[in-house]
Amino acid sequence: MAINLEEQKIREHPLLREWVADAVRDMIAKGKLKPGEHICETRLASELGISRTPLREAIRLLETEGFLHVVPRRGAVVRDISLKDVTEIYEIKAAMEGLSARLAAHHFNKKDVERLKEINNELARLAEKNDVNRFFKMHNQFHDYFLRASGNERLYLLNCSLIEQIHRLRLLSFTLEGRFEEAIAQHERIIKAFEKRDAVLAERLVSENVMMGYRAVVTKLKQTKVA
Amino acid sequence: MAINLEEQKIREHPLLREWVADAVRDMIAKGKLKPGEHICETRLASELGISRTPLREAIRLLETEGFLHVVPRRGAVVRDISLKDVTEIYEIKAAMEGLSARLAAHHFNKKDVERLKEINNELARLAEKNDVNRFFKMHNQFHDYFLRASGNERLYLLNCSLIEQIHRLRLLSFTLEGRFEEAIAQHERIIKAFEKRDAVLAERLVSENVMMGYRAVVTKLKQTKVA
DNA sequence: AGAGTGAAAATTGTATACAGTATACAGGGA
DNA sequence: TCCCTGTATACTGTATACAATTTTCACTCT
Known part of the structure; x- marks a missing residue:
């Protein structure tokens, strides 16, 4: 399982940050990350098997896309769709x-x-x-x-x-x-x-x-x- | 001069990445960074007196804003307005x-x-x-x-x-x-x-x-x- | 009991180190 | 001369380490 995941990361996305953005978008769509839920960078990064750096860059992208709301020094929360x-x-x-x-x-x-x-x-x-x-x-x-x-x-x-x-x-x-x-x-x-x-x-x-x-x-x- | 710069960073922007994004936007507007010019992260970061991490996060923002064009593993170039x-x-x-x-x-x-x-x-x-x-x-x-x-x-x-x-x-x-x-x-x-x-x-x-x-x-x- | 305080833990922000990839260029062969 | 190739260099991508801030929670005082 973990090996397949690795392969998918490499095959479909030359860049981890893009794979991560897709993964997080997917987690939100599937309800694995719920609206209002705080995203802990350390934990999510380790769950995805990557470091915080590409995750943080993905968070910036997801912020401009409207999926996350980022408050300085308090992190990102999943935005609710009203x-x-x-x-x-x-x-x-x-x-x-x-x-x-x-x-x-x-x-x-x-x-x-x-x-x-x-x-x-x-x-x-x-x-x-x-x-x-x-x-x-x-x-x-x-x-x-x-x-x-x-x-x-x-x-x-x-x-x-x-x-x-x-x-x-x-x-x-x-x-x-x-x-x-x-x-x-x-x-x-x-x-x-x-x-x-x-x-x-x-x-x-x-x-x-x-x-x-x-x-x-x-x-x-x-x-x-x-x- | 350097001290004033430091103060400005802190006062007006709690986050370095935002200050950097503003700074780079400004450099583009003022022609200090010219269209087509490649941005070397290492050099620009040291010029701005910061590390590459917040610069890279700013680059992601400037990419979605249309100021930069990023090619994977080849870095960012200043986009020309046609x-x-x-x-x-x-x-x-x-x-x-x-x-x-x-x-x-x-x-x-x-x-x-x-x-x-x-x-x-x-x-x-x-x-x-x-x-x-x-x-x-x-x-x-x-x-x-x-x-x-x-x-x-x-x-x-x-x-x-x-x-x-x-x-x-x-x-x-x-x-x-x-x-x-x-x-x-x-x-x-x-x-x-x-x-x-x-x-x-x-x-x-x-x-x-x-x-x-x-x-x-x-x-x-x-x-x-x-x- | 409830408000306030302060230290500890958790978390984000930033810097640095390391790995992998692209570019430049010199040298050799057709 | 031109092209190919291999190596050195520079740069990006990723991981990790460190600093600063926020949150938590036990404890004290009213």
Whole structure:
């Protein structure tokens, strides 16, 4: 076990600090590190089998990503995701994805539209099989497609860092009744807007699509808070 | 001199890594560290009179802020700001500030509008005195006002980290002929939109205002690239 | 009992030491 | 001349050691 871990560290990440950041993100997502919990550098480092130095560098990264809250000389605590956080993130996400759609629409060609249709067809297949995990991944590909096609690299990266913070909630939101179909239908309208090269419409539809995701996530958030 | 430096480190920053980040940002802004230049941790740390540990933690921060580009096992280099970077930043900034104006408009009251008018009057005074530095600061206060009033803390912080990257260019752009007057005139229209509680108009005007700033910065960028 | 105090333990911040990797350059061969 | 290769050097990545600060908790005094 320990040897496999070592191999994974080396194979997938040339740098320990990145592997550690991934590991800690994962521990937060899986609930192994709970919101509000204080992170003791010494202990966590030894648990991960590394020294404090790469852990500390990973903590700086996770701080800017919003996973941890660091108080000088008192260490890092796992940040809780509140409704307010989710709202803030989605407000920004809606504006940014909308912007990316508008920008992408300007230099979208037939092939791009075809690719989006393929993805949406695949989504329909996965919806029938009720495969939440794969649907989620493919769904992200749909959105990533125009985020990248926008030609604005920062836009894509910013969006990544935003959705990473609510990864778990978003995944959960796809277990809601009718969520698949709703998303697919909206995607179809978005594709039509791209086909017509209607940048303004694409922007509006994508923004609305994001805010639908917001409502789904909020629903799920309230369910889990009660539980 | 060295003693004063020590005092400053302690007084204004309880943490060395933050002081270092500020110092390095400053060195980049002042041209002491030039774009493309490789940062040797050992040398820079000893120049700043500290060890490599806090410097390395500062480098992680400056990397996410976009000031440095880090290649694994080859270290950090100072990132150059290209026209593409400026375009990416302003596209995002326009969308984010526009969003903040829309959000802020919903719960703006008379007092808020009065405050914006005061700031704009002050801007007019500073324009007459041709005080670029103070105009710049006051101008930022104008925009910060509704970024904060939006109630979306992330929006404000994200905007801060964006404009920090182009601080120098923005400041320079205010030396352009007619830049003051243009800004003040647009601010007046924005204030009127807030007065009317017209969120959609406020959003559009603020976006346009940002993109005017973009054009000014691009003009200045081209001037300095030639020089 | 409760507030206050002070020493001990735990934890973070910083410096240094060591290991591994990339770069530069000299020397040899085609 | 050009390319290849091996070695020396410089630099980054990681671990560890030390310093400073915060927290804990027993103890005292009111």
